[in-house]
Amino acid sequence: MESVSREVAAIVAERLGLDYYGLTPDDVRDIVADIVQGIAANRATKPSIESLVKNILRNKDAFLKAVAAMLLERDKPLTLEQLELIVSHAPQLAGRAAPRLYREAVRLGADHVVEALRGLWRLYGRPTPIRCPRCGFHSVTPDLTCMVCGASLGEEEVKEAIGFREMLALFARSAHPHLIREALRAGYVVVDSEVKPPSLRRPGEFAVELYLTREERRLLEEELKRREDGSHPARA
Numbered sequence: 001m002e003s004v005s006r007e008v009a010a011i012v013a014e015r016l017g018l019d020y021y022g023l024t025p026d027d028v029r030d031i032v033a034d035i036v037q038g039i040a041a042n043r044a045t046k047p048s049i050e051s052l053v054k055n056i057l058r059n060k061d062a063f064l065k066a067v068a069a070m071l072l073e074r075d076k077p078l079t080l081e082q083l084e085l086i087v088s089h090a091p092q093l094a095g096r097a098a099p100r101l102y103r104e105a106v107r108l109g110a111d112h113v114v115e116a117l118r119g120l121w122r123l124y125g126r127p128t129p130i131r132c133p134r135c136g137f138h139s140v141t142p143d144l145t146c147m148v149c150g151a152s153l154g155e156e157e158v159k160e161a162i163g164f165r166e167m168l169a170l171f172a173r174s175a176h177p178h179l180i181r182e183a184l185r186a187g188y189v190v191v192d193s194e195v196k197p198p199s200l201r202r203p204g205e206f207a208v209e210l211y212l213t214r215e216e217r218r219l220l221e222e223e224l225k226r227r228e229d230g231s232h233p234a235r236a
């Protein structure tokens, strides 16, 4: 069986042009052997080399997906062609492996791959609502580190990235005064899709805690005062 697999692997590698991906027949022999075994197990008679080759070529996409998975597993530096193969033939795996593939793509200067990975990460990875200002993936965790590029972000950077200033102004204008006072007492706010005081944090939902700068506190205090004075009613 092993010599059969070797022969089939050699033909398949040639017909699919696997050398373009820097792969030899040896690289795909284990994948071929699995397929050959599977086919042989379901046949009474021994399949011919040619019928085995045809079977694999008929299922070319599945085969290339298995090749992509193998490339991901073996943990060697990838070539640009290999990276493209993984992204186009195993998008789900690529999305999940985006942090590693991002590093490889940056090393290779492959902007088009980075772009594709951003989308795959949102579909199949573990995206968060906050887009990282450094790598552009939606991958900033509640502790303000980035799952993809590994950056440890400062609060200022995150505030800038999410448009915190406008969110806070909206909170100041529309939240009940006792909620604004609570935020001022706590010294920080919780941000999910909007700004809220700590007590309104929804358990189990993604949110970040952001401390209020002196200037931000002043914004809340002034708006609170305006509203308490009643001279300028809250604008929605």
Ligand SMILES: [Zn+2]
Pocket (backbone or CB within 6 Å): 132, 133, 134, 135, 136, 137, 139, 146, 147, 148, 149, 150, 151
């Ligand atoms: Zn990042």
